[in-house]
Amino acid sequence: MSTWLGMPPFPEAAREALGDSQLRANLRAATGTIRAKRAAVVAERDDWEQLREAGRAIKDRALHDLDTYLVQLEHRVTEAGGVVHWARDADEANGIVAGLVRAAGASEVVKVKSMATQEIGLNEALAAAGITALETDLAELIVQLGHDRPSHILVPAIHRNRAQIRDLFRREMPGVDPELTDDPVALAAAARAHLRRAFLSARVAVSGANFAVAETGALVVVESEGNGRMCLTLPEVLISVVGIEKVIPTAADLAVMLQLLPRSATGERMNPYTSVWRGTTPGDGPREFHLVLLDNGRTTALADDIGREALRCIRCSACLNVCPVYERVGGHAYGSVYPGPIGAILTPQLRGPDPVADSLPYASTLCGACLDVCPVKIDIPRALVHLRGKVTHPPRERAIMRAAAWVLGSSSRFAAVRRVTALGTRLACWLPGPWRRWTQARDLPAPAEESFREWWDGRA
Amino acid sequence: MRVGLFLTCLNDTLFPAAGKAVVQVLERLGHEVVFPRAQTCCGQAHFNTGYRRECGPLARKFVRDFAGLDHVVSPSASCVAMVRENYRDLVGESPPVYEFTEFLVDVLGVTDVGAAFPHRVAYHPTCHGLRLLDLGDRPTTLLRAVRGLRLIDLPDAKHCCGFGGTFALKNADTSVAMGTDKARAVLGTGAEVLAAVDNSCLMHIGGLLTRWRSGTRVLHVAEILAGT
Structure with missing residues (x-):
């Protein structure tokens, strides 16, 4: 999984983000709006809890027999005229896609919004191979034009407001009206004009997929803008890069997932465009279809009996929108294309240990708001605690925690420490070390005159 | 018993x-x-x-x-x-x-413990009480029965205060940012006392309220229920 080079661990990245008052205002407004929309459409369904349970069961069944379903998917896609490629990691996947684009004689591709291709750094890999990738999702286009990074799974430019986007379009979009306003209709029209030329000339499109149906070989893309439909139907060659956990067993399962996803993601009963296709169809749509099935750490996560729950994720972002930590610091602080609570359990598993990945399971208060809204019931707090147990703890912290466990292991040792704590809380504001992190902004309580045990003994 | x-x-x-x-x-x-x-x-x-x-x-x-x-x-x-x-x-x-x-x-099937506490009180439902124990309206039902107590709605009450155990030290800046929003919401209600069923969260919110010299106190719900 591609690393955002130069990113510090979460606490430092978060500190920097917290200083950006415009960012916090943008995030508060945007997440607040999506939270309210989601809550309203979820409340319409009195069977929402049954739907969530069905969604969980479908994803668990798919993951339990993933080997069978993937091979079934490969057969069905092949029968329908598609070609299936297997990619162990990002390098293999990027190599396959670059080779296919070159074989098609193209030097430019149009892209449908896709987390998998962000995860493997496909655009950068294609650029290195002399191929230009154009993001056609409006928010991804904003990120691309700004030489920026996505900060949300569903709304990658959530950290920008309309005025910032207007300025960006005026500066970076070729041929744009220099008098462009920040009216959403005007901004969308400018993007539409910019993209239309590319849709009509591109010979190769690259997409991801929200679901892959093993039973039928169908791929499914769920979107709002119609740019995806353009990419999936106009070019001659379509390449879809899909994580192996996207497979679901049957077409009937889609009925459940397509009720869960839009409500959880954009707070809509149904999204505007849902594209479903199988292989190729003579005289209609792409002449060539390639499916690149991506592992890139997923089988490692699958082997972890608690961590594997993260593979149920359908990338709706509901957990980001309710997360009080995400709302304060935004997505960039997570140093990964998968921010927020789901990113905090997905990134360390896909990427393996490094200082950023090790800091992510701690980027949560374990408040549990994410579990409440997850449409496939991923127990994110439980997975966070589990992953905290797998990181290499800093030596000083380990020593403190072991000493604390030793003290608490005996009531007489604990009593001795309690007696000095009364003094300790008075001194704490002058003490160095971890306590300083508390007292910089917060007082410690004044010690009580009489301990509970003294009081209890005095009553007898 | x-x-x-x-x-x-x-x-x-x-x-x-x-x-x-x-x-x-x-x-x-x-x-x-x-x-x-x-x-x-x-x-x-x-x-x-x-x-x-x-x-x-x-x-x-x-x-x-x-x-x-x-x-x-x-x-x-x-x-x-x-x-x-x-x-x-x-x-x-x-x-x-x-x-x-x-x-x-x-x-015990008790919702009125016979307490009196003539103050304006806001209640913060702490996350583990709210989501892991499903305490629901049990604490506020008990508080409403206290003589003289005026229970005031806390805006965004269900939002985490940012304590989070060792999160408060490991991610102190984010923790304080969250706590600041919570403490501001408390001050905005005009409550004299913020009550909760976890002194850990109250230590965090209260630590900000006293640092700001706000005059608003934090109390465990049990302390209010013990008052006569």
């Missing part, structure tokens, strides 16, 4: 008043409270910070210390949640622990 008190290490060290209040309310209602003196800590901080191995002996000690009691009551929702959610997996058994307001309403 004979009831064991699980004070918790934090209350034992810094907030003895919460323990005293639990004893006073239960005795006033005619129950016998026992305090196993060997008790120390449920191991929550170790477990949640990723020190599961160090947590094991503490969990086994807890089970030994409270053996033979049919009802163990604690003035900490998050410590009760720790025992209830994780002990079966950690040590193979789950002692019969109850959060204080949950015990009053569900086990």
Whole structure:
């Protein structure tokens, strides 16, 4: 999984983000709006809890027999005229896609919004191979034009407001009206004009997929803008890069997932465009279809009996929108294309240990708001605690925690420490070390005159 | 009824008043409270910070210390949640622990403890009480029955205060940013007192409120229910 080079661990990245008052205002407004929309459409369904349970069961069944379903998917896609490629990691996947684009004689591709291709750094890999990738999702286009990074799974430019986007379009979009306003209709029209030329000339499109149906070989893309439909139907060659956990067993399962996803993601009963296709169809749509099935750490996560729950994720972002930590610091602080609570359990598993990945399971208060809204019931707090147990703890912290466990292991040792704590809380504001992190902004309580045990003994 | 008190290490060290209040309310209602003196800590901080191995002996000690009691009551929702959610997996058994307001309403069937507290009070539903124990309106039902108490709605009450155990130290800046929003919401209500069922969260919010010289106090719900 591609690393955002130069990113510090979460606490430092978060500190920097917290200083950006415009960012916090943008995030508060945007997440607040999506939270309210989601809550309203979820409340319409009195069977929402049954739907969530069905969604969980479908994803668990798919993951339990993933080997069978993937091979079934490969057969069905092949029968329908598609070609299936297997990619162990990002390098293999990027190599396959670059080779296919070159074989098609193209030097430019149009892209449908896709987390998998962000995860493997496909655009950068294609650029290195002399191929230009154009993001056609409006928010991804904003990120691309700004030489920026996505900060949300569903709304990658959530950290920008309309005025910032207007300025960006005026500066970076070729041929744009220099008098462009920040009216959403005007901004969308400018993007539409910019993209239309590319849709009509591109010979190769690259997409991801929200679901892959093993039973039928169908791929499914769920979107709002119609740019995806353009990419999936106009070019001659379509390449879809899909994580192996996207497979679901049957077409009937889609009925459940397509009720869960839009409500959880954009707070809509149904999204505007849902594209479903199988292989190729003579005289209609792409002449060539390639499916690149991506592992890139997923089988490692699958082997972890608690961590594997993260593979149920359908990338709706509901957990980001309710997360009080995400709302304060935004997505960039997570140093990964998968921010927020789901990113905090997905990134360390896909990427393996490094200082950023090790800091992510701690980027949560374990408040549990994410579990409440997850449409496939991923127990994110439980997975966070589990992953905290797998990181290499800093030596000083380990020593403190072991000493604390030793003290608490005996009531007489604990009593001795309690007696000095009364003094300790008075001194704490002058003490160095971890306590300083508390007292910089917060007082410690004044010690009580009489301990509970003294009081209890005095009553007898 | 004979009831064991699980004070918790934090209350034992810094907030003895919460323990005293639990004893006073239960005795006033005619129950016998026992305090196993060997008790120390449920191991929550170790477990949640990723020190599961160090947590094991503490969990086994807890089970030994409270053996033979049919009802163990604690003035900490998050410590009760720790025992209830994780002990079966950690040590193979789950002692019969109850959060204080949950015990009053569900086990004793009491919603009016005969308290008086003539102040404006805002209630913050702490995350583990809200989402792990599903305390719902039990604490506020008890508070509403207190003579003279005016319960004031806290905006965005269900948003986390940012304490989060070791999160408050490991991610101190984010923790303080969240706590600041919570403390501002409290001040905006004009309440004289912020109440909750977890002194850990109150230590965090209260630490900001006193640093700001705001004059708004924090109190455990049990302390309000003990007032006459």
